Amino acid sequence: MMNPVLRREAITSLRGWKNFAVLTFYLAMMTIGAIVFFYTSVYQSYQYTFDPQSVVYLYVVLGSIQMALIVLSVPALTAGSISGERERQTLDLLLVTKLSPFSIVIGKLLSSMAFVLLLIISTLPVFSIVFYFGSVGIGSVLTLICFTLTTAYMLGGVSVFFSCIYKKTVISIMLVYIFTGILCFGTLLLVLLPMAVRGYDQLSPTATLIKLIPNPGVGFFSLMDHQIGTNILNDVFIQDRNIKINPFVQWGANNLWVLHMIFQLVVGSVFIALAASLINPVREHKQKNKTAKTKK
């Protein structure tokens, strides 16, 4: 039987104007991105011609816009999932049903993920421009979709978690953006500060790689780097070093995006479990019972 929360969200969200507005805005941004790319490609060349080989960079541009839009839209779509139920005074009605807190959280998350999938699928016609010129294969686009979905999963999990803690949706959204900012810029600072103090050559490649695994920006860059074959990260971690590189770094330098996807899945799952625990009304009692038993 389909998760009732997911089923209801699917019915209600498609009846409202909000999701249609988001979808329209999303497609408009992607289309504008493609148009601007073609415009600058043609008018920045000496002969006002278009080089079909440069379409591979259109793929990067579209992928980047897609990632940015997903990072911005997922918290807005998901951060009100539980706080919205509280605001509407419907959470108690849900909690007294046979649905487990985990089912409620998963239903909420899946409904957001389904919409994200709808957004991604709706942009496939824009991505088909890239297929037309034959620069990127369908496998690469599918990998990009998986990467985007894991990002949406992590951010969705974090958003639902904050939504369980804070009554106001706006606060939850802000906290998810702060969390994403810390992942993007905080981890970069962790690499850049020691580099500024000790110098690039003194940095441990293993430690640097580990510090960059949580960074969505670097993860996405690594995927693009891998798919279009620029191998920039490989040069940064391996080629430009005079030290012996361990096999983990050798593999990780080319596959940082895989490590990042694993990180996103783990972090997303942890936050979902925490969210389910937070809305469970009998959680506190179980803990008390355990404490009491331990004391005995």
Place this chain on the structure above:
Amino acid sequence: MLKINDLVKNYGKFTAVDRLTLSVEKGAVCGFVGPNGAGKTTTMRIMAGLLNATSGSVMIDEVEVTKNPRALREKIGYMPDFFGVYDNLKVTEYMDFYAGAYGISYKERGPIIDNLLEIVDLAHKKDSYVDSLSRGMKQRLCLARSLVHDPELLILDEPASGLDPRARVELKEVLKQLQGMGKTIIISSHILPELAELCTEICIINQGKLAAQGSVQEIMQKLSQKRIIHVQPLNEMDRMLQILKEQPFIRSIVENAKDAEFDFTGTNEQLASVLKQLVLAEIPILSYKEKEGNLEEVFMQVTGGENV
């Protein structure tokens, strides 16, 4: 059906429920009465498994609510005092959603929903959006929602609050119907006369403690300081008053044109003895009955005059 034993709920230093002990038999309709902040909603939320007790226990069918909350949720239908509805959802979809949440299969849902909408008189609104319903209709819909899994115990927190008199009467009719179906109902309300009519027993709760429990009559008898007896003779009023004045347990007598009322402090046997003396004195008695007390008066007396 329901046993609450030494229930305590603290919010920091504030004690909302203070060693509350009560029991409700199967099939009973128990009115939960108390002033604002007495601990009614807190107790009901603990019963519904939405809140943890600080100490004590709530047993439903001999099973502690926190031990197996999911299994007990099948037995409990809960209607909170304040609740919202979802936008863009029709009445049947709303019911279908909660039926799904209670694990009812797609095939079974249709007849159940139709039947419940008939009971709460919302069948004609099945294709309307929930958001467009009046307050009274939403209350009845929420009641239907709480019945979707056919629970044995219904916990209704202020179901009539904010309703106009007509909607209250309609809700009362639905509750009577549920009572006839053998459901155990625990209902909190501020409208005391309605509770008196509907409930088989009343629990008066004050400052988190049980102040009184029993049938309406029992509570009246137990807590009323006065027993006013109304007596109407066919004639010979003066002789009747003379006999009454001689009785040791009668404190005061109010004489009216055709009848009289006296304040009686004795037992039922002594009250019967007074009637016997009147009859033996050959005074024709048309009516001899205890005047029904006012539940609200009793409530104010028990709760120290706090507002409901």
